Amino acid sequence: MSEDLQREIDQTREHLGVTVDALAAKLDVKTRAQESFQESDKRKLGLAAAMGVAAIVALVLWRRR
Template sequence: MTQPPHDEPTAASPEELREKVEQTRAELGETVEALAAKTDVKTRAQQKATAVKDQATAKAGELKTKATDLAHQTQDKLPDPVKDKAAHTAEQARAKAAQAGQLWHDKAPEPVQHTTAQGARVAREHRALLLAAAGAAVLVWLACCRKE
């Protein structure tokens, strides 16, 4: 068998040896867990995706708040006749949208309605991500327009 190096003290009793073995096992287990975590690409990718999604959600919330504030500021600056006209136009748009929805329900085939409903549900579930993507698209479009 091998002998311990001269600079390491030898254990005085079997109990000390057991303690050292347990300590070494614990350290080895921690090392193996750390290495396994580093090589688990799928989990690391999921963690990164979650972090990016959280960032996008936060940014979308900020953009939504800024857009709402800007809309309120702009609306406050409008004269009353313009506000009234805007409210009337919005009401007309809601009525036309309801009419179009009813026409869609009456005329569209069932599979198309089902697929559209499923797409709308997915969009509602991922609203923050869609808003972030739309915001990014607007920023890219604005950047492109400025270069011209």
């Protein structure tokens, strides 16, 4: 019985540790803001690349006519 109780205590501690880590990550506003800013930059870069490809395709099609 004491082994079962110890196993349950260990599982509860592990679960509590995961929960505390998740809450700490949510409260780290500076890091979350930096990550959001970086994601925004990646989206802008992807959009610019797509627009560049579209412009090249349009130019090639226009020149063929």
